[in-house]
Amino acid sequence: MSAGVSGAIAEGDRLPVLSRRVSQAVINAYAEASGDFNPIHTDPDYASKGPFGRTIAHGMMTLAYASDLMSEWAGEAWLSDSAIDVAFLGPVFAGDDVTVTGVVREIVQEDAGPTTVCELTCQVGDRTVMAGSARCRIGAS
């Protein structure tokens, strides 16, 4: 089991990079798992007539990748008293390689303990498809 980050955390620390290859099979599997069968994700014929010209991945799937990164980095601290806040900036297509990166932006001392705020970016090549931040109760040790 992942125990999460060990040692002291400092502003500017970089989180490990998370990479995922997205295929139509991956999108379909996510549709099955989430129950979201919007045809813009799963029906190439329908999607070909839409604004993107082809199917796109669910935004929540991309968000799940960012959450996975936080799970791997923060461990159990990510499971409660935590938050994530993102904007979906562009589509993710089948065949895209998605990379999620993060950096510790701020460590805030709150009544309940230290809270680390991480800036998250999700990219496909040079294109930013999602960006935002996450916070959890982990910090100065």
Add this chain to the structure above:
Amino acid sequence: MSAYVRYDDVDIGWTFPAEPAEFVVTDAVVDKFCTATDDRSGLYDVPRDGGVRRAPPMIAAVYLIDVLKARGGPPGGVHAKQRLAFHHALHVGDLLRTQACVTDKYVKKERRYVVAETETRNQRGEVVATGVITSIWGPDQ
């Protein structure tokens, strides 16, 4: 008459669904979600000591889908922003009840936005997650 809710008919304060949507966290839900998102954290594996299995906080994407369907928006909508706060860890066996409320709507760059806040409680009545969903409403049909 359209089967979908028109943007002009979306009122601030509208709560949906009328009764909270219920969702049970099962092993199958966790298995499918972790497989679909290629989660490698190990945090959600079946515990070897027979303890209660944890669930990824981002299965919010699964229990929110029925809530979003209850909103009745037309096809072609886009998920623009998402905030989720995870207040308590989720476990297999939890019974979750979720309801949403429209808190804002506005037009920007000819796009019609709807903002809704969600609240999810577990079987003990504890608030396990809250969220804010910002969507671009699909074209009226």
